[in-house]
Amino acid sequence: MKTALTIAGSDSGGGAGIQADLKTFSAHHVFGMSVITAVTAQNTVEVRSIQTMSKEIIRDQISAVFDDIEVHAVKIGMLGSAENIEMVAKTLHTYKPQHIILDPVMISKSGDHLLEIDAVEALKKHLIPMATIVTPNLPEAETLSGITIQSKQDLYEACQIIEQLGAKAILLKGGHSAGDPNDLYYDGANYTWLRGERILTKNTHGTGCTLSSAIAANMANGLGIEDAIYHAKEYITKAICESFAIGKGHGPVNHFYRFQEVHQL
Numbered sequence: 001m002k003t004a005l006t007i008a009g010s011d012s013g014g015g016a017g018i019q020a021d022l023k024t025f026s027a028h029h030v031f032g033m034s035v036i037t038a039v040t041a042q043n044t045v046e047v048r049s050i051q052t053m054s055k056e057i058i059r060d061q062i063s064a065v066f067d068d069i070e071v072h073a074v075k076i077g078m079l080g081s082a083e084n085i086e087m088v089a090k091t092l093h094t095y096k097p098q099h100i101i102l103d104p105v106m107i108s109k110s111g112d113h114l115l116e117i118d119a120v121e122a123l124k125k126h127l128i129p130m131a132t133i134v135t136p137n138l139p140e141a142e143t144l145s146g147i148t149i150q151s152k153q154d155l156y157e158a159c160q161i162i163e164q165l166g167a168k169a170i171l172l173k174g175g176h177s178a179g180d181p182n183d184l185y186y187d188g189a190n191y192t193w194l195r196g197e198r199i200l201t202k203n204t205h206g207t208g209c210t211l212s213s214a215i216a217a218n219m220a221n222g223l224g225i226e227d228a229i230y231h232a233k234e235y236i237t238k239a240i241c242e243s244f245a246i247g248k249g250h251g252p253v254n255h256f257y258r259f260q261e262v263h264q265l
Ligand SMILES: Nc1ncnc2c1ncn2[C@@H]1O[C@H](COP(=O)(O)OP(=O)(O)OP(=O)(O)O)[C@@H](O)[C@H]1O
Pocket: 016, 107, 108, 109, 136, 137, 138, 173, 174, 175, 176, 181, 182, 183, 196, 197, 198, 199, 200, 201, 204, 205, 206, 207, 208, 209, 210, 211, 233, 236, 237, 240
């Protein structure tokens, strides 16, 4: 059995964060484990409050997993504070997991801050250099690169700047663009476009969490990085296509379609 660990925040509404990650792992037949960095009181409409976990309990959750269980891939999502970023980086340095998929979560679809503003520098300094792949959305790529993205050329430049921070590869997600949701992959040498067609739905809560977890699950299952992102893009596209109109805001994506396909439900 292959395993994947998510280090992320809890979403009480079940559409994003740890909950989306574990559902994605299961749908990929990967055994999911979790380190909770923060608890958010959240639904499809808003984030009502956040309690960030202490750095000690984050460290202890990570070591409890690694001291006992082989971890085939790690996905990192919401971290909350600079202090927690430093602790996650320091603890992962001890265990040196082979694949680290870093989703640099900053702001939720509902517009709420999930990362303290002064923590961006810590993310750049401590975690990006450890990442196998970083998966920023457009606003996150602007924050990490320090440039405003208005053209295709800006996308290429943002990828280069983030790669120079030490990441091995970048997947710059196009969900927030005005047109079709095309994602740009950069491996430090070449650019590849993962093309998508915009699905007209408001049910896009947790799309970024799901995409990064699907990449982690695919890598845990032994795929190389390029196959892993290609299949993850297919997975998120279908999951959005068949998403659920649950709640009054941005509803969650559908992880069950995989089980329905396999079991012909
Ligand atoms: N309406 C849509 N139709 C098709 N694909 C989409 C749509 N919205 C997003 N995507 C795809 O979903 C993936 C996640 O992209 P997005 O930019 O939404 O991430 P995100 O902002 O980090 O998500 P979140 O913060 O809600 O978890 C990308 O592959 C993107 O192209």
